[in-house]
Amino acid sequence: MLLEKVEEISGENLYACYQCGRCTAGCPMTGEMDLMPNQIILAILRNDESVLDAKTPWVCAQCYQCGVRCPKNVDIAKIMEALREIKLRSNVNYIDLKKINKSYPQIAIVAAMRKFTG
Amino acid sequence: MEVAYYPGCTLKTHAKEFEKAALKAYRAIGIELKELDKWYCCGTVYSLAKDNIMYKVASVRNILNAQKEGFDCLIVLCSMCYNTLKQAQEFIKDESNLARIKAFMDEEEYKGIEILHGLELLKDKMEEIKKAVKKPLNRKYAAYYGCTLLRPKSVAIDSYEKPSIMERLIEALGGIAVEWPLKNECCGSYNIITNKEIVVERVRHIIENARQRGAEAIVTSCPLCYFNLKECQKDVKRIYPGFEEMPLYYYTELMNEAFNGKFDKGENNNGS
Amino acid sequence: MKLSMANLIKVKIIMGVNMTRIGVYVCHCGGNISDTVDVEEVAQFASKLPDVVVVRSISHMCSESGQKAIIDDVREYKLDRVVVAACSPQFQGSTFEKALVKAGLNPSMVEMANIREQSAWPHYETPEEATEKAKVLTAMAVERIRRTKPVEREAIKIGKNVLVIGGGIAGIQASLDLANAGFNVFLVEEKPSIGGHMAQLSRTFPTEDCASCILSPKMADVADHPNIHLLTYTEILDISGSVGNFKVRLKQKPRYVDPSKCTACGECEKVCPVSVPDEFNLGMTKRKAIYLPSPTAVPHAHVIDENACLGIVPLRCGLCEQACEANAINYDDTPKYINLDIDTIIVATGFEIxxxxxxxxxxxxxxxxxxxxxxxxxxxxxxxxxxxxxxxxxxxxxxxxxxxxxxxxxxxxxxxxxxxxxxxxxxxxxxxxxxxxxxxxxxxxxxxxxxxxxxxxxxxxxxxxxxxxxxxxxxxxxxxxxxxxxxxxxxxxxxxxxxxxxxxxxxxxVPSKGTLKIAEMLKLPRSSDGFLKEAHPKFRPVDTPIEGVFVAGTAQGPKDIPDTVAQASAAAARAMAIMNRGELELSPIKAIVYEEKCDGCGECIEACPVDAIKLNGKARINAAICKGCGACISSCPRDAIDLKIFSNDEIMAEIEAAVKNKKEGEHRILIFADDMCTYTLADGVGTSKMKYPSDTFIIRVPSSSRITPKMMIKAFELGADAIFLGECEEAVSPYPGTLNVIKENVEKAREILKQAGISPERIQYDTFVTVMFPKFVKIANKLHEIAESEEISKEKRMRLREIEVVR
The missing domain is CATH 3.50.50.60 (FAD/NAD(P)-binding domain)
Structure with missing residues (x-):
């Protein structure tokens, strides 16, 4: 089930979330997201698999602003990683390696490869 | 004073000037940055999946190797490398984790090594810095930390809501540090590869905010923030024609400028 | 009185003086016991136990006739102690204590064998095992009561002086309640005026009453009341002693203004040259160095802030004295040191934002x-x-x-x-x-x-x-x-x-600084949220674990005004309850020092978690502070400390009766259960008819910290196969600090078991709250498994005897 997998990969207790919305309020990427971070958590708690098709985890920049502000100490960045891993581990790449602009700094390329490839 | 120094891949290529300036600037206040004999790519960004050991091997190997070379303190200049290495260090503080991951490398025991970011070294060196200043900077700078220096809490080099290290450095160099709310807002990071439009929006937001608070330039410590902020300004200008470009500096370049009286850019290498 | 012969099993006529004469009463409990346990068999068994003179088997022991049987037998057969094999002592224990008092005996001389909650009910499916266990439980009670000494109930004198710390709405309400009931109240407030935070509010929810308007009359009452000594601008330097005998030292700071003369006209303020932030308005406005604390201040008089003033000694300004027409200003004012003898204390020190x-x-x-x-x-x-x-x-x-x-x-x-x-x-x-x-x-x-x-x-x-x-x-x-x-x-x-x-x-x-300071001074424990901890979260919400000290208002936790007032009145009532009769009877379960054995080493002083022991040549226990946990016992190298009730002899007798005489293939598991939590829990498990192995014998103690390593090892020597110590979880425990003692004792005992080649796993300990039924059953099953897995050989048990156990 989705919730179990996410809890296992992230190590976070999603039930602690009481939907206060502070993570979303602080997240810099919400403008590009279809589902907000706290909505993602709610969807996972309801085992709603459609959350795996959301744009949100792929836009997350792992800036940790959510986890550092959460009043229940839930690290939402880890939950986003878990969602990405679930998709990537089924041998799917989010980006096409051939299309990467190689003139960009290594840290960007390495990071993108780690986050977006299976 | 001599300290072990971990450059990371980007500082040797894209951000050459960051390193060149750093070696010169730190030397001027009496700190010799001695590069590690053997180092590997740190494997940024840190993998947050609890069960993913392999992604952490690269970082841990670097830590153990630095120890093998006999150092008990390691300085990192690249913010992203710092964040990754520091989080990896937290990971191996747990004995069972260390045991599992050592199976994948030759390196020996872990006795504990202090990992510091370059800015942390400067915390207590303000007097030396002030003395070394030949020409005070006299300009308004916005200190941009980005996310990796301050979050998560276990790696933060300063208060994650109200940091002041870079501001104090700027003031010690004779500049004016501007107070602005987006100093720890994420630039978009690796999204530059996949979703450049997002980063463009972020960059515009950050630069406009800095400008609104009176900044004339932005100072940073992260090569990716530097790259994002620099690269995307042309795109911002394309979409928002009234946009004015904002100059960008690494903090070590600023130090050099203040110490030498002129701006020493070094080579600007865009090749890989 | 004509005795019914129908339920009389035996009467033994024994001659001689100073002999122990025990009456044993086995209850059917209207079928609750007798449906499972063969009560006649148990009675027969009891009649053969030493010193047992009378045995009866009765349908309902707790009824009038049951109690009458005891009273009549005591008189007729000169019984000096009684065992009732029936329900739990927590259920009807007090009934039989009262019966004994009516019969003219000391109420400590009755022991109950819990053959209902601990035998008939949990083992209802195995009646033979239940009966065997009931026999052993009865033997345990008999052996114990043989060692029981009558304990005189101690009472201390208690007066009518109450110290209320804190002059907010909680302190004000408690003071008025107590003063109106005729008690002597000393209300101490560190600010120059009472009123607390409520005086700063605009309106109060949900009625939108004006806060000062409803508070001011109460503040005025406090000032006028003949039974309230209002001490403002006063800090508490020290509190020592115990209930009925607290010694309080106060320092009243100099106001430099005589409240009895000051008319609060404000002329002095007009000429004062110093302006500082006004605390009452949270620094948003300014006040002078000489100021009226607030528009509704009580006492309604000015005060000079000596830190803000340009200088009083030596005098630098002096303008306010010149301006004062009432001649109320006195630059020669000095701090007053006051000593009080206090009987009870109410802590109402409030909150900060x-x-x-x-x-x-x-x-x-x-x-x-x-x-x-x-x-x-x-x-x-x-x-x-x-x-x-x-x-x-x-x-x-x-x-x-x-x-x-x-x-x-x-x-x-x-x-x-x-x-x-x-x-x-x-x-x-x-x-x-x-x-x-x-x-x-x-x-x-x-x-x-x-x-x-x-x-x-x-x-x-x-x-x-x-x-x-x-x-x-x-x-x-x-x-x-x-x-x-x-x-x-x-x-x-x-x-x-x-x-x-x-x-x-x-x-x-958040708890105020005053609250934290008083908590440290009185050694009051705090809950995990930082506020003062109540003695029991449900049934004693305004008592602190320290006898005679009560808490009211936001010092105990965030709450609104109606709840604060209710708590303040509750605390006042609790204080009145113990002061009203002029005498306070202490619980008889206390520690006692046998002075002839004591050599004044002082180890017990550190071991006592509530500082009830002082050294005066020999160790002396303050019975008013002692909580009767027994944690001190394992610290004494001379065996000089014991509990008056639940003494070493009594407990060892119970242990011995539980483990010896076990048949081939049988095991004996001992669970030491603290009265407040574990014993109640075990009763609950039985009442719910949850099953657990019948070779488990529960021994009631006030706190498991009273079980020393020596006792544990002796138990194994005599035949125990596994031992468990159960104690309350810290959050609800009436005894602070006992868990560490238990842990240490268990570790010491485990070491000795290891030396004798016995698995240290056989001694375990854990904490409970009374609802953890499955946890208890799980533990009983686990211990049974450990006991079954391997027999302890006679040689190993003998080896234990050779190892020296120092307490």
């Missing part, structure tokens, strides 16, 4: 338009008087849960009053100017009290906008200085970004 600068993302202290709710209260009160301290504006936002329900600042609790006070403040602002746009950004809207939900509804009707979402951070517009709030409206899933003229932080409550 959460320091909002600890949440830097909200900009408190940096942004001029971000204020706290308490500051807003003062703004509203001052505005009503015509003083406009700062503009409030049109667009106002309240942010809830600032400093509460927030792991990032370490305050996990809810502060209870913020949802309501924000609703109140928002309503007041909206009513004063309907063109205002007022938002409340909440996480949960908690309107739990009387009239609260209705008040919330009226606020919504007034047009206050309630948005469910928690803002991450605030930003300041550099030109207009308006505050930008970015928040997700979690109910519409949209992100809102709005500019406000004023943002009010609904700050939570």
């Amino acid at each position: 959460f320091d909002a600068s600890k949440k830097p993302q909200y900009g408190y202290g940096r942004f001029q338009n971000v204020i706290t709710a308490l500051e807003l209260e003062r703004l509203i009160v001052e505005a009503a008087e015509g003083h406009f301290i700062r503009p409030i504006g049109k667009d106002i936002a309240f942010i809830q849960c600032v400093g509460s329900r927030d792991k990032q600042v370490g305050n996990l609790y809810c502060s209870r009053i913020c949802c309501m006070y924000a609703t109140k403040l928002a309503s007041l602002l909206k009513r004063a100017d309907p063109s205002r746009d007022v938002y409340i950004f909440y996480t949960d809207l908690r309107a739990y009290g009387k009239g609260f939900e209705e008040y919330y509804r009226r606020a919504q009707e007034l047009g206050v906008k309630f948005i469910r979402g928690r803002p991450g951070e605030l930003q300041e517009d550099p030109e207009t200085k308006k505050v930008i709030v970015r928040v997700e409206d979690t109910l519409t899933r949209k992100i809102i970004e709005k500019k406000f003229d004023l943002v009010v932080l609904s700050v939570g409550l």
Whole structure:
């Protein structure tokens, strides 16, 4: 089930979330997201698999602003990683390696490869 | 004073000037940055999946190797490398984790090594810095930390809501540090590869905010923030024609400028 | 009295003086016991036990006739102690103690064998095992009562002096209740005026009464009451002693103004050259060095702040004295040191608001338009008087849960009053100017009290906008200085970004510095939220674990005014209950030092978790402070300390009776159960008819810390196969600090078992609360498994005897 997998990969207790919305309020990427971070958590708690098709985890920049502000100490960045891993581990790449602009700094390329490839 | 120094891949290529300036600037206040004999790519960004050991091997190997070379303190200049290495260090503080991951490398025991970011070294060196200043900077700078220096809490080099290290450095160099709310807002990071439009929006937001608070330039410590902020300004200008470009500096370049009286850019290498 | 021969099993005629003569009564409990346990067999078995003179088997021991049988037998057969094999001592123990008193015996001389909750009920499926266990339980009770010594109940004299610490609404209410009942109250307040935080409020929810208007009459009553000695501007230097005998040292700071002469005309203020921030208005306005603490201050007199004043000794200014027509100013005033003899104490030291600068993302202290709710209260009160301290504006936002329900600042609790006070403040602002746009950004809207939900509804009707979402951070517009709030409206899933003229932080409550100071002085434990801990969360909400010390108001936890007043009256009533009769009877379960054995080494002093022991040549125990846990016993190298009831001899006798005489293949598992939690839990398990192995024998103790390593090893020597020590969880334990002692004792005993080649796993310990039924059953099963897995050989048990066990 989705919730179990996410809890296992992230190590976070999603039930602690009481939907206060502070993570979303602080997240810099919400403008590009279809589902907000706290909505993602709610969807996972309801085992709603459609959350795996959301744009949100792929836009997350792992800036940790959510986890550092959460009043229940839930690290939402880890939950986003878990969602990405679930998709990537089924041998799917989010980006096409051939299309990467190689003139960009290594840290960007390495990071993108780690986050977006299976 | 001599300290072990971990450059990371980007500082040797894209951000050459960051390193060149750093070696010169730190030397001027009496700190010799001695590069590690053997180092590997740190494997940024840190993998947050609890069960993913392999992604952490690269970082841990670097830590153990630095120890093998006999150092008990390691300085990192690249913010992203710092964040990754520091989080990896937290990971191996747990004995069972260390045991599992050592199976994948030759390196020996872990006795504990202090990992510091370059800015942390400067915390207590303000007097030396002030003395070394030949020409005070006299300009308004916005200190941009980005996310990796301050979050998560276990790696933060300063208060994650109200940091002041870079501001104090700027003031010690004779500049004016501007107070602005987006100093720890994420630039978009690796999204530059996949979703450049997002980063463009972020960059515009950050630069406009800095400008609104009176900044004339932005100072940073992260090569990716530097790259994002620099690269995307042309795109911002394309979409928002009234946009004015904002100059960008690494903090070590600023130090050099203040110490030498002129701006020493070094080579600007865009090749890989 | 004619004795019924029907239920008489045996009467043994024994001659001789000073002999122990025990009566054993086996109860059928109307079938509850006798349906499973063969009570006749148990009675027959009991009749063969040593010193047993009378045995009866009766249908309902607790009934009139059952008790009468005891009383009559005591008289007829000169019994000096009684065993009742029936239900749990927690159930009917006091019934039989009273029966003994009626029969002329000391109430300590009865012991109950719990053959209902611990045999008939849990083992209802195996009647033979239940009967065998009932026999052993009866033997345990008989062997124990043979060693019991009659304990005289000690009483101490207690007077009528009460110290109330803190002059807020809780302290005021408690003082008035006590004073009206005829007790002598010393009300100590560290500020120059009483009233606390309530005096700073504008209106109170949900009725919107003016706070000062309803508080002032009570404050005036306090000042006038002949039974209340009001000591303001006074700090507590030291409190020592125990209930009925507290010694309190106070220091009353010099006011430099005589309250009996001062008319509060204010002429002195006009000429004073020094201006400092006014604490009553939270620093938003200024006051002079000589000032009236607040418009409603009691005592209603000025006071000189000697830190702000230019100088009193030597005198640098002197303008105020010249201006004073009442001649009330006295520069020669000095601190007064006061010593009081106090019988009971009520701690009402109150709260402080959460320091909002600890949440830097909200900009408190940096942004001029971000204020706290308490500051807003003062703004509203001052505005009503015509003083406009700062503009409030049109667009106002309240942010809830600032400093509460927030792991990032370490305050996990809810502060209870913020949802309501924000609703109140928002309503007041909206009513004063309907063109205002007022938002409340909440996480949960908690309107739990009387009239609260209705008040919330009226606020919504007034047009206050309630948005469910928690803002991450605030930003300041550099030109207009308006505050930008970015928040997700979690109910519409949209992100809102709005500019406000004023943002009010609904700050939570934290324990005041005074509360922390008194907690340390009196050694009062604090709960995990930092506030003072009550003796029992349900049944003793205003008692502290220290006898004679009570707590009232927000010092115990965040609460609103009605709850504070209720608690204050409750604390006053509790104090009255123990002072009323002039005498306080102490529990007989206390530690005792056998002076002939004591060599004054002092080890027990450190072991006692409540500091009840002092060294005066020999160790001396203060019975008023001693809680009777027995943690001191394992610390004494000379066996000089024991408990008066649940003594070493009694417990060892129970242990021996439990483990010896076991048949081939049988096991004996001993569970030492603390009275408050584990024993109650075991009873509950039996009552629910949950099954566990019948070779488990439960021995009741006040605290498991009284079981020494020596006793544990002796138990194994004699035949025990596994031992378990059960104790209350810290949060509900009446004895602080016993868990460490238990842990140490178990470790020591385990070491010795290892030396003899016995698995240290056979001794275990854990904590419980009374509802953990499955945990108890699990442990009993586990111990049974451990016992079954391997037999302890006779040689190993003999080996234990050779190892020296130092307490």
